[in-house]
Amino acid sequence: MSDSCPTCGGRLEGTGSEGALCLRCAGVRVLEQEVSGGAGLPAGRSPEGRRIGHYELLEELGRGGMGRVFLARQDGLERIVALKVLPDSAAASPEAELRFQREARTVARLRHPHIVAIYDLGRADGCLYFSMEYIPGGDLARRLREQPPGPRAAAALLHPIAEALAYAHREGVLHRDLKPSNILLDGDQPRLADFGLAAELDPGADLTRTAVLLGTPHYLAPEALRDGSRSLSVASDLYAFGVVLFELLTGRTPYIGASPSELLALIAHSDPPAPRLLAPAVPRDLETICLKCLEREPAQRYAGAGALAEDLRRFLAGESILARRPRPWQVAARFARRHRAGVTAGAVVAAILILATAVSTALAVRATRAERRAATAAKASAEMSQFLRNVLEQAAPDQQPDRDLKLRTVLDNAARRINGQFADQPLVEADLRDTLAETYGSLGLFPEAETHLRRALALRQRALPPDDPATIAVMSSLASMLAEQDKFTEAETVDRAAIAAAERTLGPGDQVVLNSMNDLVFVYKGEGRLREAEAVAVQARDRALRALGPDDFQTRAAMNDLASIYFSEERYPESEKLNAAVLAADTRIDGPDSPTTLTSLSNLASVYWAEDKLQESEAVNLRLVDTRRRVLGPVHPDTLRSMHNLATTYFEEGKFAEAERWEKQDFAERRRTLPPDHRDVLSAELALAADELELGRAAEATALGTQALATLRRIAGPSHFMTRNAITVVARIFVRTGRLPEAETLERDSWRECARDLGPTARQTLVAESVLGDVLFREGRPAEAEPLLRHAWTARAASSPGGWQTLAVQSQLGGALAALGRAREAEALELPAYAGLAQQAAAIPGRSRGVVREAGERLIALYTATHRPADADAWRRRLTALAL
């Protein structure tokens, strides 16, 4: 083991397994740090009078992975230059060297006041080198360390660099390695140096690895991480520019990772925090410019460095900039992306930043609505951002590296801190609680959200005049939070009050009114009051179309609500049409991964399912599960909903094992995260019961099904469609397990209740009626079965004459007639029923495909009973063939 310093050859202090320290190097390092403030040149060691070509090396200025830079004197010209000498290994092949030389000549042609000129390049003494203008003022990296500029000065400093970049891009040269140490300072004038020539030497090099080795992964654009050096473009230069600007504004890089791999993951998968929270003095427009450069999608950045330079110029001249801030849904989408169960501290910081943005936006809106409160709002905004910063500090990675910090924890801390801190500023407290509630709500923590909304409402009602928009807004939020928790009665009351107040003060077409109407639709729907829901939904859509036009978010939401009501009313074609229109608009306006688009997609999947378009439904649901797991995380309610829908589709397709696998996961997660009588828990439980039955596990199926049914009867009432679905499942379990009397009681009660609540020909009533008829028939009571089956068949035939369900009931009626000895009538019904069913067999859902065989078996029974053995045999053969 060596005991001399690898750097200076000096003796090391400390040996063995311990870290050994070179006292000299330690001293040099620490003194350099302290001294470098005034010195003109960075530290370097004597190049011992070496020469390269016609250059005499004077001093080493710096070194990096791509070679060393020397201060050198050019013979003859007596010119002092900076000489970059590339490592011997750099030019591995003659082709690489040629490429390098070609690129260097292109760069050498660049002539711009803010680009460091290249004088000369060549190869001598085994080294590839090029010489360039020597700029004595140090680089931006050091300036950043010593004396960070203010925001305006930062913009002024970088504006010429943006112009230089634009010029270089026009000349066809990418920089490829933009970072503070490549921006040299000539007095106050910045000069762009070191166009990424060295990259030419090894275009196959692993860009990420190189950057990590050089300690500069911060400046790598996300697409470069993803696709390597081939993806480098004008846009990736702009990204690096954004990182430099970010650093100048905030004193740190956008992402801070505990390790290179974490850092790279952050760059690739998360959005940078808003500079203004790290440095509140940063003007909003400058922040917008910075974030525009840092967009993860290259296409979302500036179209070119020229546009960037123009915006910087506009900013400096006090004109309005051209870049736009992200639209609310984009923020929401990013927000959602972060709201996973366990996020790292960095993501927590980012979430808090968005929180702060949301708050200040809300305040700005309010200020325009009530000019007289503008001043107060500004003050409140300052206090709030201070508060959020305090909350933030505990999550800041460099303060307390707690990598397991959950967003939930940060929120809880924030909630605790609010208490008593804003006693004399009720409106500030209300805004904060509002924001917290929103965040809790988007995490699915509804009770917490509700608590804060109630407090916010009380605070505003006390402090503001009646019908103030801020009060109405929080009422509306409270109503939807109540509805989320199935507290429909109170939700309706609050919603009605909010709508009335908003209509009085804001007019019938105002967003707030429409919002509350949408909530009310949801409430009615949740209560099963579909007609009232439809009436409100139609009204809301018409108002939105008139007031906001077809593309507005609110209009699309209203259309979506109406489509979902049509769905519940089983008006599928109307629902599908409306859904498809909303989906097309969402995809066009918000993009394919946006939450709105995914919701529309999910709705469309449900319609497909209801229409028995199972292949479409399966494909859409698979895509949804996939996307939502990625975007929202595995236990988000929407992800679970998609899993449930996928399972249901598999079930309908007869893929029971697949169905059970997905439903089991779904049920487990829902039971863990929701109250036990939540409808989502119950529908998962029921679906799982059906899966278990089909997989031959009757005991499990019975336990799950009866439990879910009991809860649903209690909370949703007997004729609610979910209760009816539960009855169908449980009755089927009873029939399959030979418990016919129990099935009969169940169905008879349901039939009466549905007829009473929904009318005698409602689909649910007819289902109850025909299942009851079937059970009675199985019990050997065809005389009682016959009128029920006939009524169900006639009613169905009126609305859907050739439908497979009509035909199934038709065959059942035939069976009852046969048992009553009315063979001729029976045959007249059963033969065409079988033919129709066999023809449509492929379109019949998997769970129900048995109806074809049952229809055939009825014919065999009929012919056997009427002593026509040849016909009976013929039908037996047909059924055997069918089974094969």
Add this chain to the structure above:
Amino acid sequence: MLDARQASVRRREALERLCANYWLPLYAYLRRRGHAPADAEDLTQAFFGHLLATDFLERSDPEKGRFRGFLVGALKRFLGTHFTRENAAKRGGGAVDLVDWAAADAEAKFMPFAEAPLDASEVYERSWAYALIGRALRQLEAEQAGPEKARRFALLKAFLSAAPDRGDYDRAARALGATRANISLWVHRLSTRYAELVKLEVAATVRDPADVKDEMAHLLRVLRR
């Protein structure tokens, strides 16, 4: 006002600190001037005795503005005007041992400077710089109280002199059962504190705080040579 006894005790303590802190550069200077190890020890000892006997420590002296220069100047005067080898032995022999030469291992500490092609003044400068940054390092180490911090320091001090290689921090993190971010933070804190301590040491050797930076620049040049 202090009584004479107290003043004497204080002076004595101050001198002991002085000896502990500065014997090495003086010794190294003397060795490079050609004095044999034993003679250099005696002379250093005698020089300190001389300082004790005079009002050197109390006297306000414009030359003391830079203690480094002042001390070696005083040594040179002491050697030139007052001394021969003979009476060095005599004078030194009667004085109390201000330096524990047995423990000091003076030759071993001088050895690195002996190898370098430097003259006596340069050796003095360099060993002065080493002594100073070494003191700051020992102080830093002393501040890491408790077995956990001490172990942390033992493993991380190497990063005070050299930037980590790839994987170094990860290895340190595993060894200390900490996260890599912790390591980074600790190293940062150690470096920052070390810089403060060096600065304090330097500040103690100049009268005008404005001179601290110049003195540090000088030390840097000396170390780089």
